[in-house]
Amino acid sequence: MFDLLYLGFGEILNIKILLVIFIGVVVGVIAGLIPGFTVAMAIVLTLPLTFGMEPVTGIAAMIGVFVGGMSGGLISAALLGIPGTPSSVATTFDAYPMAKNGHPGKALSIGIWASFLSSIISLLILVTIAPQVSQFALKFGPWEMFALICLALTIIASVTGESMIKGLIAGLFGILISTIGADPIMGFARFTFDLSVLRAGIPFLVVLIGMFAISRLMESLEKPQMEKDLKEKQKENAAEVAFVLRPIKTLKTVLKKPGTLIGSSFIGSIIGAIPGAGGSIANIVAYDQAKKWSKDPKKFGTGCEEGVVASEAGNNSTVGGDLIPTVALGIPGSAVTAVLLSALMVHGITPGPLLIVEEPGIVGGIFVAFFIASFGMLITQFAGMRYFVKVTQVPTHLLVPIILMLCVVGTFVLNNRVTDLYILLAMGIIGYLFTKYKFALAPAIIGVILGPIAEVNLRRAFMTNPDWTLFVSRPISLTF
Numbered sequence: 001m002f003d004l005l006y007l008g009f010g011e012i013l014n015i016k017i018l019l020v021i022f023i024g025v026v027v028g029v030i031a032g033l034i035p036g037f038t039v040a041m042a043i044v045l046t047l048p049l050t051f052g053m054e055p056v057t058g059i060a061a062m063i064g065v066f067v068g069g070m071s072g073g074l075i076s077a078a079l080l081g082i083p084g085t086p087s088s089v090a091t092t093f094d095a096y097p098m099a100k101n102g103h104p105g106k107a108l109s110i111g112i113w114a115s116f117l118s119s120i121i122s123l124l125i126l127v128t129i130a131p132q133v134s135q136f137a138l139k140f141g142p143w144e145m146f147a148l149i150c151l152a153l154t155i156i157a158s159v160t161g162e163s164m165i166k167g168l169i170a171g172l173f174g175i176l177i178s179t180i181g182a183d184p185i186m187g188f189a190r191f192t193f194d195l196s197v198l199r200a201g202i203p204f205l206v207v208l209i210g211m212f213a214i215s216r217l218m219e220s221l222e223k224p225q226m227e228k229d230l231k232e233k234q235k236e237n238a239a240e241v242a243f244v245l246r247p248i249k250t251l252k253t254v255l256k257k258p259g260t261l262i263g264s265s266f267i268g269s270i271i272g273a274i275p276g277a278g279g280s281i282a283n284i285v286a287y288d289q290a291k292k293w294s295k296d297p298k299k300f301g302t303g304c305e306e307g308v309v310a311s312e313a314g315n316n317s318t319v320g321g322d323l324i325p326t327v328a329l330g331i332p333g334s335a336v337t338a339v340l341l342s343a344l345m346v347h348g349i350t351p352g353p354l355l356i357v358e359e360p361g362i363v364g365g366i367f368v369a370f371f372i373a374s375f376g377m378l379i380t381q382f383a384g385m386r387y388f389v390k391v392t393q394v395p396t397h398l399l400v401p402i403i404l405m406l407c408v409v410g411t412f413v414l415n416n417r418v419t420d421l422y423i424l425l426a427m428g429i430i431g432y433l434f435t436k437y438k439f440a441l442a443p444a445i446i447g448v449i450l451g452p453i454a455e456v457n458l459r460r461a462f463m464t465n466p467d468w469t470l471f472v473s474r475p476i477s478l479t480f
Helices: 002-012 015-033 037-050 055-079 092-100 106-135 142-158 164-177 204-221 226-234 234-244 246-256 258-273 279-293 305-317 316-327 337-346 360-393 394-415 417-435 440-466 475-479
Strands: none
Touching: 002 015, 002 055, 002 204, 002 246, 002 360, 015 037, 015 055, 037 055, 037 142, 037 316, 037 337, 055 106, 055 305, 055 337, 055 360, 055 417, 092 106, 092 305, 106 246, 106 258, 106 279, 106 360, 142 164, 142 279, 142 440, 142 475, 164 440, 204 305, 204 394, 204 440, 246 258, 258 279, 258 305, 258 316, 279 305, 279 316, 305 316, 316 337, 316 360, 394 417
């Protein structure tokens, strides 16, 4: 592995490649903070631009976008309460309350440091135990995946808000709407009520944007007092900008929680190494486990520092985890790494278990590009923080149309379907009603994201073997 790193530094330490990585990080951060514009979409848009590059340069550019995008969702999650990406849903639970309490800079700083440090931890895991973790991930059948999702779904009980019953209803609602559209195994239409708008299903990103963003916009328009509140908080926010420029304090805050940081990073790395899992699951599971192991779990959801550290560490460490099966076995851990593999194939490089032996320079370049991109993300986020914090000072009547436009554009470009815009409006209204009648939004979003994965793996398990005892007799599944 040290030989790989030596080769990687030789490949990457070039002004042109370093500049490409930095540009990729900036593009990724911007893509991550726009609600609905996923990291996978940014990577796909980047792929054609890499065709004329050298293989190492092209891969380095996409890794820069990958790392930047995974951290970019923090910005809108903390400042607006709207997850920029599905993998930053749990970040809104504590980062947004912290920002609303007059500490937006602190929320961003903690999230950025947690993102950076967890990326470095996942890189160390990637470099040292890639083959071993990949072999462990390959042991995951549908029974283990279903058990993992059930574990992730237990967080619904932790984020139900004031009423457990209302929270569970919201979670079940999310799982219910995830079943609308074509059956994932057989392809039959179900629960569509013969409406063409529902035949393609309800994309979870549309639900996320609608329930979090559109509903919040409706709520803000209903509260003209918000303008006055924002002006009253401008002095606090101005003081917070000064605080932001001294990130050493927040670094110490993060380092004071080593158990949460390291534990969440390991959770994210392991889940990232499981093909088909990804950051949205890791973000939720890491937050849930941090809350369960905390000495004071009641503070979670109120602007807790530990909650921000756990969610962002779990989210960003999946980058290293994603790359483990990709590098060691040629198996993509997510849609993003699938695009990375396709980029290798475009350049005539065959991914697979022999990649490390046949193309050690490429593999070393991936490791080093990830390392440099992590530092690029840290610099980009802190350099732009004073501008990110100012988002909280923009008057509501200016902020609402801008966010609405980004939400509509982000929704449309997902599938290029006008019908998704109708679903966006419907989900916005439902989210608004949920908020008005004190139903927590987070359980619904968790249900929408995890429900389809649970269903597919449950049905695959029974199609493979109808014996239900396998869920409790297989060691990994039983452990989950």
